[in-house]
Amino acid sequence: MNNKIISATPLILLLLTSIIAWQMLGSEKKAPDVMFKTITGKKISLSNLKGKPVIVTFWATDCPACVKEIPLFIDLYNKFHHQGLEIIAVAMTYNPPNLVVKMSKTYNIPYEIALDPRSEIAKKFGNISAIPHTFLISADGQIIMDNLGLFDINKLSKLITNNLKS
Numbered sequence: 068m069n070n071k072i073i074s075a076t077p078l079i080l081l082l083l084t085s086i087i088a089w090q091m092l093g094s095e096k097k098a099p100d101v102m103f104k105t106i107t108g109k110k111i112s113l114s115n116l117k118g119k120p121v122i123v124t125f126w127a128t129d130c131p132a133c134v135k136e137i138p139l140f141i142d143l144y145n146k147f148h149h150q151g152l153e154i155i156a157v158a159m160t161y162n163p164p165n166l167v168v169k170m171s172k173t174y175n176i177p178y179e180i181a182l183d184p185r186s187e188i189a190k191k192f193g194n195i196s197a198i199p200h201t202f203l204i205s206a207d208g209q210i211i212m213d214n215l216g217l218f219d220i221n222k223l224s225k226l227i228t229n230n231l232k233s
Contacts, residue, residue, distance in 0.1 A: 096209065096210050097208055097209060097210070098113060098121075098123075098202070098204040098208050098209065098210050099113070099191035099192060100112065100113055100114045101113050101187070101188050101191050101192075103155055103157070103179065103181035103188065104181060104182060105179050105180060105181050105182075106164065106167055106168050106171060106180045106181070106182060109179070111155065111179060111181070113204070113208075114208070116153050116204075117206070117207070117208050118151075118206050119151040119152065119153050119206055120147075120151065120152050120153075120203065120204065120205060120206055120227055120230040120231060121152070121153045121154070121155065121203075121204040122140070122143070122152070122153070122154045122155070122201060122202070122203055122204075122223075122227075123155050123157060123192070123201070123202045123204065124136070124140065124154070124155075124156050124157065124199060124200065124201040124202070125156075125157050125159060125189060125192070125195045125198050125199065125200040125201075126156055126157070126158065126159070126198055126199050127158060127159040127161070127162045127198055128158070128162055128166045128167060128169075128170045129162070129166075130198050130199060132198075132199050132216065132217050133198055133199045134170075135217065136199055136201075136217065136218065137170075137174050137176065138174075139218075139220050140154055140156065140176075140178060141174070141175075141176065141177060141178075142220075143220075143223065143224065143227065144177050144178045145177070146224075147227050147228075147231065148177075148178075150231050151206075151231060152227055152231070153178070153179070154178035154179065155178065155179045155180075155181055156176070156178065156179070156180045156181070157180075157181045157182075157183050157188050157189070158180065158181065158182055158183065159183065159189070159198060160183050160184055160185065160186045160189065164182055167180060167182065197215055199215075199216065199217065199218075200213075200214070200215050201213075201214045201218050201223075202214075203223065203226055203227065203230070205230050206230055206231075211226060211230065212226055
């Protein structure tokens with residue numbers, strides 16, 4: 068009897084690993100179709116960016132961790148934008164637009180910055196209130212990373228690289 072249990076163990080482990088992997092792959096969810104209005108007045112529909120990986124990050128000018136991430140996002144943008152990556156930083160509803168514009172100029176931010184005056188975008192992404200909160204959306208419109216707090220630049224770079232190859 069013990070021999071049968073021992074010989075079945077690899078099969079059980081394979082089955083459990085397959086179930087866990089299937090659940091992890093199935094845990095991706097479709098990004099909401101939102102319309103961003105940038106600080107320059109440009110309107111960008113997330114659905115129009117399908118075919119490109121997109122980072123959507125929620126931030127505020129008075130958030131030290133958010134400000135710390137800006138140079139990292141600039142580096143990612145400079146490294147991957149020519150390959151198709153888009154970045155949209157969504158300022159929290161309480162953040163005065165004049166401060167958002169001022170910070171974008173101070174840091175010479177090359178990616179898009181959107182305002183969310185009625186929290187409509189934050190609600191569609193799951194009622195975002197804690198920041199920084201960053202999402203990576205795959206080229207096919209699935210959320211493949213949902214990160215609250217400072218993100219890991221190496222992990223995010225690898226996810227972007229893998230998504231650009233697919």
